[in-house]
Amino acid sequence: MFNDTSTNYLITNGPTFQILWKIVTRSVKLFVIGLILNSSGGNNNIASLRIPGVLQRFAISYFIVATVHTLRVIPTEVTEGWRGASSKLRDVIFYWPEWLLMSFLVAIHLLVIIALPVPGCPTGYLGPGGLHMGGAYFNCTGGAAGYVDRLILGTTHIYQRSSAKKVYHGNLPHDPEGLLGCLTSIFLTFLGLQAGKILLTYPNHFHRISRWISWAIICGLLAGILCGFSKENGAIPVNKNLWSLSFVLCNASSAFVLLTLMYIAIDVLNLWAGGPFIYPGMNSIIVYVGHMLVTGMLPWFW
DSSP: OOOHHHHHHHHHSSOHHHHHHHHHHHHHHHHHHHHHHHTGGGOOOGGGOOOOOHHHHHHHHHHHHHHHHHHTOOOHHHHHHHTTOOOTTHHHHTTHHHHHHHHHHHHHHHHHHHHOOOTTSOTTOOSOOTTGGGGTTTTOTTHHHHHHHHHHTOGGGSOSSOHHHHHHOOSSOOOTTOHHHHHHHHHHHHHHHHHHHHHHHOOSHHHHHHHHHHHHHHHHHHHHHHHTTSSSOSSSOOOTTTTOHHHHHHHHHHHHHHHHHHHIIIIISOOOOOTTTHHHHHTHHHHHHHHHHSTTOTTTOO
16 A cells, blocks of 8 residues: 555655656566566567556556646645544645546546546446357457557557467466556545545544545455446456455455455554564565566476
């Protein structure tokens, strides 16, 4: 999550340009590391190198959310004044420009996946193509999301071994870290920032916990409404490969619940210091790169 620590850094550490430069360099590093990992296993042909990836998605999401928040950052003396404000929605109201932009990105995502015409496919199709539904939409893998990736990135620069291709035996590749999914990933990252804003703007444990639980309920209900409270149905089914809005909201709801439980155990009741999980959490890039490099090797795999 892009959290309270990140927000404090933006508030207290130097001119805006310096902060923006750090954001840019961190984002570029993440993106480049992701490209390097994509070239592992002999996949180092530039003509067919996969461009999207997990770290690339992180880089884009972090860059957008951090940049927007930096340009909108509010001095500490102002946020301190909010602690006594009467508004129960001050963690949202005082950041309304950011909410407006993020809502706009979500709207673009929904508009494209629902309304973009895809040649040879029904508008709004969100399925895996191939033999799904008896092969009626064989070359419609990923719907508009897959179409946009293939149109912009080309079929050779996206993931070639998708689960949809393996299960439904379609011909088209589909990338689970594709372009359209970046929009909902950015929104999920922004909700992580929202969790940090609550730490800054609410003074005590009760207010923080109640806000996080409220956000968990809101996100969970919205996710349920979008997917019809079912696994594979509804207007927008829960789909990790497409990073559908229902999937993102479900993730956010779970994250708010887990954050609340950890906060109660660690900060309120002092029952636990967070170990040993704090160590991989503080070295997440090393852990991620390491797991990519040692896949299939003893003693991690057998």
